[in-house]
Amino acid sequence: MAEDGQPSRSYAKQVLGSLLAGLGLVALVVLLVADRIGPTGVVSPARNERAEDIAERDAERREDRFERDDESGRGRDRDRD
Amino acid sequence: MEAVVQSLTLGHASEVKVVLASVVASLAVYQALLMVVGYGKLRVSFLRPAPASFSHRAIGDAVVVVTLVTTLLCIGYFGLEAEEHDSHPIVAALLLCVLAFKITVVRWFHSLGFLLPALGVTVLLLFIATWATVAAPYLG
Numbered sequence: 001m002a003e004d005g006q007p008s009r010s011y012a013k014q015v016l017g018s019l020l021a022g023l024g025l026v027a028l029v030v031l032l033v034a035d036r037i038g039p040t041g042v043v044s045p046a047r048n049e050r051a052e053d054i055a056e057r058d059a060e061r062r063e064d065r066f067e068r069d070d071e072s073g074r075g076r077d078r079d080r081d
Numbered sequence: 082m083e084a085v086v087q088s089l090t091l092g093h094a095s096e097v098k099v100v101l102a103s104v105v106a107s108l109a110v111y112q113a114l115l116m117v118v119g120y121g122k123l124r125v126s127f128l129r130p131a132p133a134s135f136s137h138r139a140i141g142d143a144v145v146v147v148t149l150v151t152t153l154l155c156i157g158y159f160g161l162e163a164e165e166h167d168s169h170p171i172v173a174a175l176l177l178c179v180l181a182f183k184i185t186v187v188r189w190f191h192s193l194g195f196l197l198p199a200l201g202v203t204v205l206l207l208f209i210a211t212w213a214t215v216a217a218p219y220l221g
């Protein structure tokens with residue numbers, strides 16, 4: 001802190017630097033993960049297969065949920081909607 | 082809610098969830114590193130403890146928001162029921178409870194401040210566990 005009680009320039013620079021480092025980390029993780037599971041498959045055809053697997057698993061899970069809802073009566077509300 | 086999630090994620094709810102979980106898990110690791118500097122356990126020339134603690138609080142606020150949004154999307158789309166042998170909902174619920182307790186201690190119960198390092202480590206481990214239970218099947 002500076003003498004007037006305001007944060008010093010060095011303090012602000014360090015805060016800004018650490019926040020930017022966090023932002024950079026987020027960007028890196030998004031790029032890496034999206035590249036691995038992204039559905040475009042532009043670079044690697046394997047990504048298309050992975051996206052299909054994910055979509056299948058998603059569909060199965062949602063189907064199971066709908067069945068459970070139907071058994072418990074909530075499905076009727078959805079039909080009515 | 083399902084339609085909102087579908088529209089927000091352009092039909093790729095799982096992928097978006099995995100990306101968001103990976104982001105908050107990596108930020109949790111970064112947060113732990115910041116607090117190692119903040120508590121003075123690690124001294125580096127380019128970052129002093131006070132700015133490290135300030136950044137920890139700022140990034141922590143953002144992490145909580147992203148975590149809550151991800152939780153809402155997840156519950157809205159997949160529901161609350163756990164599949165058999167699926168530990169993800171349990172680990173995630175535990176994470177939310179510990180996170181809420183940690184925030185309570187930070188904001189209001191300063192007398193319990195001595196618990197913060199332990200709570201921080203617990204939150205970090207739970208973030209990693211939550212990420213592992215949701216992302217491992219997709220990234221593995």
